[in-house]
Amino acid sequence: MTVMITLEATPDGAEHRSRALAAGLLLTGLVVGAALLSLVWTPYDPTAINVAGRLAAPSAAHWFGTDAYGRDVFSHVLAGAQSALAVALAAVGVGLAAGVPLGLLAAARRGWVDEVTMRASDIVFAFPALVTAVLIAALCGPGAVDAIAAIGLFNIPVFAKVTRAAAQGVWARDYTLAARLAGKGGGRISVEHVLPNIAGLLLVQATIQLSLGIIADAGLSFVGLGTQAPRPSWGRLLADSQTLAGQAPWLVLFPGLAVLAAVLGFNLLGEGLRARLDLKRGLFARRGR
């Protein structure tokens, strides 16, 4: 018999992680809330042009000021959350839908299937998302779908590799052999045993990919490949105002802060969730005496 001497995480560490989770939930809640709110209400029409009131500094009437066309920046930032989230979520959806089955397949079949899947992933990895987006834009024209396809394509190998690595860990456990002896095939074992045991890890990876997706979307729309005018977008708001940054700093400040809040929020959420999962694994690790 042995007694496991567990070095308990210092209370500070645990507190730090639960604070990360709380801060992550708050920031992502803010961004998601903004997107939902903008569906039903914005202070002004975010696309309404008012040349007379152009480049107004932040005030009670225009909280974040107005841009070169007199559009209300606050409304634009609220509505921009919609497209940022939509693109990032759809891209993560593409990555999950294609990457997870590929990873499960590679882990279950091993051998040449594994080799082909992983080398294909490496090839996709080798193309930066931006180059892919330019390619797709050249083929189908720029737009939100272009951004989703480019970022989503990049997400597929990420999820395939994470899934494969985690699934291999599960396949090494005796209970998958036990399931084979119970007559179950690779597909059923992948769905019934492997997937539930790696779901938490995939959730964490999804939050990280969401934050990367938001940066990528902002970058693509900054260079004009993402969401097209007149639909509001953070990246294009930044691009439109870059020459005016000295004159009207609020034009750069507020969309920049919005991108920061979203990225930081999803990252903190991921870190907090990861800590939670480790805690849960710890519960299972405390197996009997």
Place this chain on the structure above:
Amino acid sequence: MTLLDIQDFSLTVAGRDILKSLSLTVAPGRIVALVGASGSGKSMTALSVLGLAPPGARIRGSIRLGGRELTSLSDREMDAVRGRDVGLVFQEPMTALNPVLSIGAQVAETVRVHTAASRAEAARIADAILTRVGLPADRFPRSRRPHELSGGQRQRVAIAAALALRPKLLIADEPTTALDVTTQARILDLLVDLVRRDGLGLLLISHDLALVAGVADQVVVLHQGEVVEAGSPATVFNTPQHPYTRRLLAATEPVRRQPAPPPPGQPSSLAAPLLVARGIVRDYPLPRASWWGKATHLRAVDQASLAIHRGESVGIVGESGSGKSTLLRTLLAADAPQGGEVRLLGQPWSAATEAARRPLRRHVQMVFQDPVGSFDPRWRVERLVAEPLALLDPPPGAAERRRRMEDLLVQVGLAPEDADRHPHEFSGGQRQRIAIARALAVSPDLIAFDEATSALDVLTRAQILDLLADLSQRLGLAYLVVSHDLAVVRALTDRVLVMQGGRVVEEGPTLEVLNRPRHPYTTSLLAATPTLAGTQVA
């Protein structure tokens, strides 16, 4: 003169008495064995000596080391005692060692943490100690990492790290439980040699009476935190006073139950065998030396053949790496052999497709070694036990399934309500009972056991062996028992195969092979296995 002197020591954690006025002494050059089943408080005694009792524990009594009272020392003062005055060796050397540090650095680090030794000096000390524990520098360069060593060699490194500061007392907590018998014997020899030649005091913690019988000067039997018996091994084992000691002794050398009578009709050996394997060869590919290098492989099983008849119990013994687990996986058609063939019930098995095998799968089930890893941690017992029921044609409905499952749980000594719990809520022995219930679910003809009792203490092991003997008698089951534990093989099997380096080197009726071994390897396996018989002569 005593080195360690524990007097009237009690430990209470959260209102539960873990240790009750425990007293024991260890003198230099002596080995004191602390024995007892899981949860008897053995490891807690070791942790108390090291000042590592759980936070919130209430302590009474005294622990003196070399005349110095330890219970009143502060944490900081205890830090100096740990490592410098007391060395500790754990059961699992892989988790006790840092995987990224070379073995030389591993030991030198301990020296540098506790003394002002320079880097070169620490390396020199580490080198000397590693040589002392049987790892000479010419064969084991100090730059080796733990994963490049075998389990026994890793345990030697752990012992070297514990001895780096020349402590006067060494505490070894189940130091050989994770090792196979031959390695275990060599590690024990090393510990005994350290005590006899270097004058170390050793507190040896173990659940295995036979193991301590051969080496200890004094045996202390612990039961529910209380010393129930203490004395020389000869006295304790020959004339045990306490009923608990007698139970432990009986469990250490389980006796063979009467073999099941052959089923009515023709004698079983004449009937067609249940499972036949002929000339099985299993190769593992090794990594290529370079991209264009020749593909090489390791032959794990080489021309192994065996047959198992209905109701018969067959054992496979051998040390780690002898190929017995690989052979088992092939017999269960979990892996395909590179040569030879396995047939089940006279039909193609290893050569068939998985689809063709499926209707036959219900005839063979398996119980695994690790009672933790063999269950999906997210599933409840009901679903776990019922998983193989899909093999039945037609599969039972929900109500029938539940009834059957409760039946099975009762059959293996669990309660029907246990169906709704998760595997981590059970003890190791209970989890093996769940595994057995699962194996029984489809009424198989043959159950294979891969070291199924090696993670259990002797008392639990004896209970599981009783259950298995009872089940085979009632249900006429055939068993295939793979184990390095000769006591288990002796208690459970009719016939045994001895494997070495992938080959079957000896085969015959169990008692004959174990009592009159013909192959030198079998003889060495038997010699390495500790028994109580030695003490009775002494």
